Amino acid sequence: MEQIKLDYSDIHFADNGKLKLLIIVGTRPEIIRLAAVINKKTNGAYLVAAINTLGVLYIVENGNTVKVTNHSNVDVKATFTYAAESGNTLTGAFTYDNSKTADSTGAVSLAKGVEGQVNAADYVTATLKLSGTPSNTMTDFTKVGTITVKITK
Numbered sequence: 001m002e003q004i005k006l007d008y009s010d011i012h013f014a015d016n017g018k019l020k021l022l023i024i025v026g027t028r029p030e031i032i033r034l035a036a037v038i039n040k041k042t043n044g045a046y047l048v049a050a051i052n053t054l055g056v057l058y059i060v061e062n063g064n065t066v067k068v069t070n071h072s073n074v075d076v077k078a079t080f081t082y083a084a085e086s087g088n089t090l091t092g093a094f095t096y097d098n099s100k101t102a103d104s105t106g107a108v109s110l111a112k113g114v115e116g117q118v119n120a121a122d123y124v125t126a127t128l129k130l131s132g133t134p135s136n137t138m139t140d141f142t143k144v145g146t147i148t149v150k151i152t153k
Contacts, residue, residue, distance in 0.1 A: 069123040070110035077107035079150040080126040088144050090132040100124040
């Protein structure tokens, strides 16, 4: 039987000054532990999202879009929020594809998956649009805010 890895002290990351997004998805408590270690070892150079799922749920980030696909055996709701970094005046709002709209709480409903029909899984792609005028002190790699994806039943 394979041993569960509990010691991540051998993990090393290159720091090239760019913000990186690392999304870890799994069904075990070790996922949360690994995310905490990566965040600590990189001094926050990686934006880590650790998701302990109820089943199989995929989250993919690409530029200003985040796609959530529900392959789990329960209906879920995905809530996307943007919080501006302190001192930043840019505001953000999400739009959704796949004929999805957010409810009054800001959550988008995703139906449970159907066994054997992987391509028919319900999904939503959220696109973040920033508005406002950036500060003249911003550089190419200035953190402007944080995107949070919350998955609930």
